[in-house]
Amino acid sequence: MPGAMRGIPAAAPSAPRAPSFDQCLAASLFALLALLPLLSHGIASSYSLLVGERAVIFAIAALSLELLIGAGGLVSFGHAAFLGIGAYAAGIAASHGLGTLCLALPAALAASAVFALATGAIAVRTRGVYFIMITLAFAQMAFFIATSLAPYGGDDGLTWPTRTMVLGRPILKDQLTFFYVCLALLVATYLGVSRLIASRFGRVLRGLKDNETRMQAIGFTPYLYRLTAYVIAGTLCGLAGFLLGNQAEFVSPAYMHWQRSGELIIMVLLGGTGTLYGPMLGALAFLLLEEALSRLTEHWKVILGPALVLTALFASGGIAGAIAACRRRRAAPRVPVTLPRLVHHLLDAGLEPARSWRRAIRRRLLRPAHLFKRGAHRARAACEPATLALGRGLQALPSLAERGLKTSVERWWRR
Amino acid sequence: MSASLFVVQLFNGLQLGILLFLVAAGLTLVFGVMDFINLAHGVQYMLGAYLAVMAYGITGTFFLSVLLALLASLLFGLLLELLVFRHLYGRDHLEQVLATFGIIMLLNQGVKLLWGAAPLNMPIPDLLSGSVPLLEGLRYPVYRFAIIAAGVLVAAGLYLFVTSTRLGMLVRAGATNAAMVSALGVDIKRLFTVVFGFGAMLAGFAGVMVAPILSVEPGMGDQILILAFVVIVIGGIGSIRGAFLAAVLVGVIDTLGRSFMTDVLRLVLAPTTARVIGPALASMSIYLLMAIVLAIRPAGLFPAKGRA
Numbered sequence: 151m152p153g154a155m156r157g158i159p160a161a162a163p164s165a166p167r168a169p170s171f172d173q174c175l176a177a178s179l180f181a182l183l184a185l186l187p188l189l190s191h192g193i194a195s196s197y198s199l200l201v202g203e204r205a206v207i208f209a210i211a212a213l214s215l216e217l218l219i220g221a222g223g224l225v226s227f228g229h230a231a232f233l234g235i236g237a238y239a240a241g242i243a244a245s246h247g248l249g250t251l252c253l254a255l256p257a258a259l260a261a262s263a264v265f266a267l268a269t270g271a272i273a274v275r276t277r278g279v280y281f282i283m284i285t286l287a288f289a290q291m292a293f294f295i296a297t298s299l300a301p302y303g304g305d306d307g308l309t310w311p312t313r314t315m316v317l318g319r320p321i322l323k324d325q326l327t328f329f330y331v332c333l334a335l336l337v338a339t340y341l342g343v344s345r346l347i348a349s350r351f352g353r354v355l356r357g358l359k360d361n362e363t364r365m366q367a368i369g370f371t372p373y374l375y376r377l378t379a380y381v382i383a384g385t386l387c388g389l390a391g392f393l394l395g396n397q398a399e400f401v402s403p404a405y406m407h408w409q410r411s412g413e414l415i416i417m418v419l420l421g422g423t424g425t426l427y428g429p430m431l432g433a434l435a436f437l438l439l440e441e442a443l444s445r446l447t448e449h450w451k452v453i454l455g456p457a458l459v460l461t462a463l464f465a466s467g468g469i470a471g472a473i474a475a476c477r478r479r480r481a482a483p484r485v486p487v488t489l490p491r492l493v494h495h496l497l498d499a500g501l502e503p504a505r506s507w508r509r510a511i512r513r514r515l516l517r518p519a520h521l522f523k524r525g526a527h528r529a530r531a532a533c534e535p536a537t538l539a540l541g542r543g544l545q546a547l548p549s550l551a552e553r554g555l556k557t558s559v560e561r562w563w564r565r
Numbered sequence: 566m567s568a569s570l571f572v573v574q575l576f577n578g579l580q581l582g583i584l585l586f587l588v589a590a591g592l593t594l595v596f597g598v599m600d601f602i603n604l605a606h607g608v609q610y611m612l613g614a615y616l617a618v619m620a621y622g623i624t625g626t627f628f629l630s631v632l633l634a635l636l637a638s639l640l641f642g643l644l645l646e647l648l649v650f651r652h653l654y655g656r657d658h659l660e661q662v663l664a665t666f667g668i669i670m671l672l673n674q675g676v677k678l679l680w681g682a683a684p685l686n687m688p689i690p691d692l693l694s695g696s697v698p699l700l701e702g703l704r705y706p707v708y709r710f711a712i713i714a715a716g717v718l719v720a721a722g723l724y725l726f727v728t729s730t731r732l733g734m735l736v737r738a739g740a741t742n743a744a745m746v747s748a749l750g751v752d753i754k755r756l757f758t759v760v761f762g763f764g765a766m767l768a769g770f771a772g773v774m775v776a777p778i779l780s781v782e783p784g785m786g787d788q789i790l791i792l793a794f795v796v797i798v799i800g801g802i803g804s805i806r807g808a809f810l811a812a813v814l815v816g817v818i819d820t821l822g823r824s825f826m827t828d829v830l831r832l833v834l835a836p837t838t839a840r841v842i843g844p845a846l847a848s849m850s851i852y853l854l855m856a857i858v859l860a861i862r863p864a865g866l867f868p869a870k871g872r873a
Binding site (some may be wrong): 219225272275276278279280281283284286287288289291294295298299300358408409412415416419420423450451452455456457458459461462463466487 | 596602604646648652653656657658659661662663664666667669670672673674675677678734787791794795798802827841842844848849852853855856859860861863864
């Protein structure tokens with residue numbers, strides 16, 4: 151795409167900066183995970199390592215989905231297909247005695263990439279809900295193909311003869327090694343995806359999510375960028391599938407079930423899109439919740455279900471959103487509680503009769519939010535003239551920005 | 566591939582299509598009018614079946630229990646709308662997916678908790694049991710005919726309701742441009758509630774109808790939910806007419822594919838290959854259909870006009 155390269159100047163090489171809060175958070179998450187084998191002792195250790203491995207593998211999958219949802223605005227409801235494809239490709243290779251790292255891993259990645267390219271070529275043409283549905287359709291097709299693979303287990307799934315061999319030795323068989331390999335791959339995926347999102351490609355992708363028309367107007371082809379993102383995300387999820395298959399030494403069509411795709415979306419949302427640590431935390435939280443609740447009661451879904459509903463209703467940004475809100479609150483200057491202000495608030499709340507029980511309950515439960523909303527309303531009314539002027543300024547801003555962009559592009563072009 | 570088997574499967578396909586329509590009609594309205602992705606629509610179908618079984622256990626008469634189950638599904642739909650869905654209109658689709666996925670989890674497990682994981686059954690009423698001769702030497706169960714008839718009646722009623730009543734006009738207007746309807750002074754929230762309750766009742770009705778012929782078990786709504794989504798995407802979101810045609814199309818293609826795909830493939834492929842590929846291709850056929858339809862007409866067969 152050399153033609154489109156002209157659109158946005160490449161990112162200026164920046165001096166090494168202090169790591170951002172997000173990066174620190176991700177780094178401490180990795181450090182915690184790395185300490186997991188040391189923290190757990192005795193009989194529980196191998197079990198907690200198993201859970202840890204699963205969490206790390208699903209964090210890779212969630213990261214790859216975040217690349218689509220968070221950066222590309224493409225909600226794929228068929229992402230689990232890549233988990234299955236990666237695991238099947240490596241498993242089939244292993245069942246033919248080709249289960250070595252330099253064969254099985256490329257096979258898994260290539261199979262996922264080819265599937266992503268073939269299905270993405272059609273899916274990426276659609277938008278919004280239609281994209282959700284068409285990715286689901288392709289995942290269902292992959293699911294049914296897997297159930298019909300009679301030589302490779304069909305419905306019952308395929309048991310791998312062995313884990314993938316490294317240089318002819320069963321290095322991955324050792325649980326501790328496998329855990330650290332998974333963790334290293336997670337770190338690598340994190341670094342790769344964060345570089346990708348920060349790169350020119352990632353900025354174009356985010357620009358397409360925000361305003362496709364404008365990006366087209368300055369010379370980008372949305373289709374190619376979205377398709378590339380889809381293929382990269384699919385390949386990364388294929389890597390997660392490869393690891394998942396290795397961990398279980400088994401693969402079945404259930405890996406690709408649509409509910410698994412749904413769970414991947416839930417992980418990303420629970421963690422919060424827009425950040426990279428969010429989806430990783432989401433995957434961790436989802437699996438740990440599942441683990442802890444299922445130990446509590448076999449009907450753990452009765453607890454997790456409402457928890458998801460409450461998350462959607464009251465904490466729409468997920469974990470990352472909650473963390474960001476916390477930081478914002480801390481960063482914001484505190485409004486001192488003075489007597490007149492307090493009296494004003496109390497009068498305000500007391501004077502207005504409860505119109506209905508619903509309202510009353512909501513006010514009692516969500517009092518701070520309620521007061522805040524009302525305060526904001528008043529403030530807005532008070533600063534009406536100022537906001538109007540600001541609004542006019544903001545309206546003019548895009549054209550100004552466009553003009554600025556144009557001149558900078560022209561200048562760059564002339565150079 | 567005998568002709569009589571073909572006719573029987575055609576009717577089975579029609580019956581599946583009618584059921585799909587009942588589920589998809591509510592889904593497409595909720596989706597079209599409110600722009601709300603309701604993944605929990607499938608569990609409402611499941612709940613309809615469970616409520617019918619429970620009502621049958623209490624009353625002992627089929628028709629009374631159908632009535633009770635319908636009423637209960639309507640109430641339950643309204644309750645869900647009031648508690649959860651109402652607060653999610655206009656939000657990001659992703660949050661709607663999160664919340665409704667949570668409801669699927671809750672209700673699937675909830676019915677397991679209340680009624681146990683074992684499949685339940687409900688007897689076919691005497692009035693509708695037995696079978697009628699269709700062709701020579703070919704009989705078809707009355708109850709399945711009753712399902713088709715009831716579905717067609719509901720479809721006709723729905724069509725009349727949507728095309729020639731004031732409320733139906735508002736529904737159509739809402740599907741085209743909800744903001745404009747609201748700006749013209751219609752209480753859009755009440756309209757949403759009505760549409761939602763009605764959609765839940767239709768899904769519940771489909772569940773009630775299948776209770777005597779399928780086993781009533783947790784998770785029975787999940788498969789039908791995916792099929793219903795396929796139907797509304799093929800038919801065009803927000804379009805009742807599209808949902809009806811697509812439902813019948815999907816039902817017939819799915820049923821015929823499952824019964825005859827292997828035989829058809831055997832004409833061109835080696836028998837062993839056909840036996841492997843046939844079932845997979847049959848299960849995939851409707852998704853293939855959807856992919857083809859979306860590739861040619863990205864907004865479905867009958868898009869509700871004016872949607873961006």
